[in-house]
Amino acid sequence: MHTRGASLAAGLTAGVLLLAACSGGADDGGDAAPEAGSDEPITLEFQSLSDQPAAIDATESIVSAWNADNPDVQVEIVPAGWDGIYDKLITQFNGGAAPDIIHYEAASIVPFARDGYLADLSELMSDEFVADVPEGVLETVTVDDQVIAYPTELQTYMVFANRGLLEAAGVEVPTGDTMTWDELQEIAAATTAEGRYGMGWGLKSPTATFMAMAPEFGGRFFEGTGADAELVVDEGELAIPGIVAEMKAAGTVDPVSLTQSGSEVLAAFYAGQVAMTVQGSFQAANIATDAPGGFDWVVLPPLEGPEGAGQAANPQTLSVNIDSEHVEESAEFLEFFTQAENLAALNQADALIPATTSAQELMAQNLSGQPGWDVILSSGQYLTDAPYLFVDAYAQWKDTVATPAFQRFIAGETDSAGLAAELQAGWDEITA
Amino acid sequence: MRALVRPAQYLALAAYIAFLGFPLLWLVSASLKSSAELNSLTVSLIPQDVRWDNFGQALERQGLVRSASNSLVVALVSTALVVLLALPAAYALARFRGALRALGTGWILVSQVFPVILVILPLFLILRTVGLTDSLLGLTLVHTTYTLPFALWMLQGYVAAIPTDLEEAGAMDGANRASVLRRIVFPLLMPGVVATAMFSFVSSWNEFFFALVLLQSPENYTLPITLKMFIGGEGKVALGPLAAGSVLAAIPSIVFFSIMQKRLTGGLLSGAVKG
Numbered sequence: 001m002h003t004r005g006a007s008l009a010a011g012l013t014a015g016v017l018l019l020a021a022c023s024g025g026a027d028d029g030g031d032a033a034p035e036a037g038s039d040e041p042i043t044l045e046f047q048s049l050s051d052q053p054a055a056i057d058a059t060e061s062i063v064s065a066w067n068a069d070n071p072d073v074q075v076e077i078v079p080a081g082w083d084g085i086y087d088k089l090i091t092q093f094n095g096g097a098a099p100d101i102i103h104y105e106a107a108s109i110v111p112f113a114r115d116g117y118l119a120d121l122s123e124l125m126s127d128e129f130v131a132d133v134p135e136g137v138l139e140t141v142t143v144d145d146q147v148i149a150y151p152t153e154l155q156t157y158m159v160f161a162n163r164g165l166l167e168a169a170g171v172e173v174p175t176g177d178t179m180t181w182d183e184l185q186e187i188a189a190a191t192t193a194e195g196r197y198g199m200g201w202g203l204k205s206p207t208a209t210f211m212a213m214a215p216e217f218g219g220r221f222f223e224g225t226g227a228d229a230e231l232v233v234d235e236g237e238l239a240i241p242g243i244v245a246e247m248k249a250a251g252t253v254d255p256v257s258l259t260q261s262g263s264e265v266l267a268a269f270y271a272g273q274v275a276m277t278v279q280g281s282f283q284a285a286n287i288a289t290d291a292p293g294g295f296d297w298v299v300l301p302p303l304e305g306p307e308g309a310g311q312a313a314n315p316q317t318l319s320v321n322i323d324s325e326h327v328e329e330s331a332e333f334l335e336f337f338t339q340a341e342n343l344a345a346l347n348q349a350d351a352l353i354p355a356t357t358s359a360q361e362l363m364a365q366n367l368s369g370q371p372g373w374d375v376i377l378s379s380g381q382y383l384t385d386a387p388y389l390f391v392d393a394y395a396q397w398k399d400t401v402a403t404p405a406f407q408r409f410i411a412g413e414t415d416s417a418g419l420a421a422e423l424q425a426g427w428d429e430i431t432a
Numbered sequence: 433m434r435a436l437v438r439p440a441q442y443l444a445l446a447a448y449i450a451f452l453g454f455p456l457l458w459l460v461s462a463s464l465k466s467s468a469e470l471n472s473l474t475v476s477l478i479p480q481d482v483r484w485d486n487f488g489q490a491l492e493r494q495g496l497v498r499s500a501s502n503s504l505v506v507a508l509v510s511t512a513l514v515v516l517l518a519l520p521a522a523y524a525l526a527r528f529r530g531a532l533r534a535l536g537t538g539w540i541l542v543s544q545v546f547p548v549i550l551v552i553l554p555l556f557l558i559l560r561t562v563g564l565t566d567s568l569l570g571l572t573l574v575h576t577t578y579t580l581p582f583a584l585w586m587l588q589g590y591v592a593a594i595p596t597d598l599e600e601a602g603a604m605d606g607a608n609r610a611s612v613l614r615r616i617v618f619p620l621l622m623p624g625v626v627a628t629a630m631f632s633f634v635s636s637w638n639e640f641f642f643a644l645v646l647l648q649s650p651e652n653y654t655l656p657i658t659l660k661m662f663i664g665g666e667g668k669v670a671l672g673p674l675a676a677g678s679v680l681a682a683i684p685s686i687v688f689f690s691i692m693q694k695r696l697t698g699g700l701l702s703g704a705v706k707g
Contacts, residue, residue, distance in 0.1 A: 049664075051661060051662075051668065051670075053493060078650065079650050079661065081660045081661040081664075083660045084640070084644045084645075084660070087549070087644070088644055091553055091645045092645075092648075094556075095553070095556045095557055095560050095565070096560075097560065097648065099648075263471075267471055267472055267473045270473075271472070286467075286471070286668075289467055290471040292468065292472070
């Protein structure tokens with residue numbers, strides 16, 4: 001009796017497993033490389049994180065053009081999402097199942113390079129491409145003297161303004177190459193009125209903004225690289241948090257916005273509750289789409305501090321798996337992918353700034369007449385290196401120390417000295 | 433006064449249902465709004481301008497229907513496997529005393545302790561060795577293994593609640609062991625089986641991390657992976673299409689629950705035995 005029952009259960013289980021087996025697309029991918037002497041084309045797996053429909057189309061279009069011209073080296077797009085991609089890549093690399101070409105960002109790809117998972121592209125990258133990329137941007141993808149990725153797309157932090165509110169407050173809309181932080185604070189003060197703030201600034205996760213804009217005041221936050229890096233918190237690093245605190249004390253920045261994400265602040269911007277807002281440059285596309293009819297907005301010139309208008313670059317990247325059997329072919333594809341017209345099309349679709357000067361110029365031509373883009377693209381020239389990209393413990397320090405410390409500072413729970421001490425103590429604890 | 437009691441009860445019930453259903457209503461509302469309305473300060477459950485194109489975008493993008501089909505297959509098969517495996521094991525754990533029982537329950541508890549991130553790499557390597565990465569079969573087995581301990585724990589409680597007196601009474605009346613199980617225990621256990629099946633189905637339907645890491649090919653992606661792809665880098669979210677996709681994704685779950693809930697009846701044992 002028991003045997004019969006067990007047999008029945010075993011039979012059912014086997015049946016269900018068979019059903020599952022039939023339903024699974026159990027193609028394990030495997031190695032796409034053809035056998036030696038085979039006429040079959042090489043297939044390169046390209047794990048793409050393009051998420052916007054237009055960017056997906058642009059990527060597919062570039063790959064289709066390559067595949068048409070290169071019947072022996074075919075590229076297959078493997079779409080993936082940004083969410084959880086770090087864990088996926090760790091497993092893929094450790095399990096020997098990573099794709100040939102990997103789309104990611106400099107801030108996150110550097111640890112993989114340090115662990116030896118990415119091919120050195122120094123010898124494979126063309127001189128023309130190297131000359132076309134601003135030096136600071138190229139430095140963000142250079143690890144231990146090895147170029148580990150092609151930089152492709154960038155963003156800068158820009159000030160978007162409601163032209164009508166500025167003019168109504170008697171403010172002349174700045175039009176120069178850059179704009180000082182003092183000017184920003186003056187405009188914020190002038191446009192603050194009953195029921196309206198001059199500035200809305202989404203600083204729910206403030207660390208990325210403060211790290212990116214710190215170079216304008218000479219702030220670098222880190223000296224050295226890898227495990228030997230040292231945290232530096234001085235006047236340059238504390239300058240922008242200090243400006244936020246000043247504006248909050250003066251009542252010129254919406255205190256609610258300081259607890260929101262950048263996107264959440266846009267609703268108040270559209271409603272005229274804030275006259276200006278600091279946003280990632282890509283928001284220009286969303287504002288153009290989502291702002292109510294007749295909303296007259298403008299992008300103000302890049303902000304400039306005493307040390308210039310430099311912002312730390314964290315480009316999206318395309319790297320090659322060091323274990324790929326086709327590193328050279330992958331690099332050839334990336335050379336094609338990063339040609340000016342391709343990068344311009346991709347960045348236009350993503351509303352980002354191309355990493356190469358030629359693509360920036362081409363995109364400026366393509367978008368001439370569209371509000372804001374001339375200023376946004378001009379900000380690309382100020383992008384500079386980002387020391388934090390090469391610090392081993394940065395991610396942990398950012399999440400567990402810096403972000404909560406900056407949030408407490410913005411909330412007024414601590415002063416500049418307290419913030420500096422908290423940042424340093426947390427760093428010491430992590431790196432002890 | 434008494435005449436008011438019944439309407440008040442219905443009113444309270446309606447309010448409770450509205451409370452429970454509000455997130456779903458809000459999701460449906462968001463799926464029908466334009467991007468401009470979603471990004472405005474106007475907060476309204478009723479869309480100002482009903483937009484169906486979010487559904488079109490959701491369906492066009494990333495193979496949502498194919499992913500839903502994959503999720504359904506994985507969830508149904510892993511649910512069937514979990515119930516089939518957990519049912520006899522739960523009966524054994526609940527009814528038979530001894531060292532094995534203590535070992536079994538201990539194993540169940542210990543298996544719940546390890547975070548997923550800790551097991552994913554060895555799991556990936558094992559599945560790769562047997563050729564089951566990037567496979568719905570592999571994912572089904574992982575979901576089954578992951579859900580089984582808790583399902584076993586759940587079912588064991590239901591089995592333990594069935595008085596052994598009933599089984600003994602059946603035996604006294606001449607039923608053999610199989611008949612007792614089939615005619616007495618299993619019908620009484622049905623609510624527990626249904627609850628366990630629901631738990632297993634939902635666990636598998638919503639599972640993200642294993643699917644993210646194990647599945648490589650877009651044609652194998654499950655629904656949570658596809659829906660996550662509506663959330664892009666730089667904080668960009670296609671909110672309308674994401675809401676529309678989520679509404680569509682909820683439909684199979686709602687259908688499954690509406691079928692199963694009829695069988696989720698408790699109180700079958702009331703008055704089964706004296707005292």
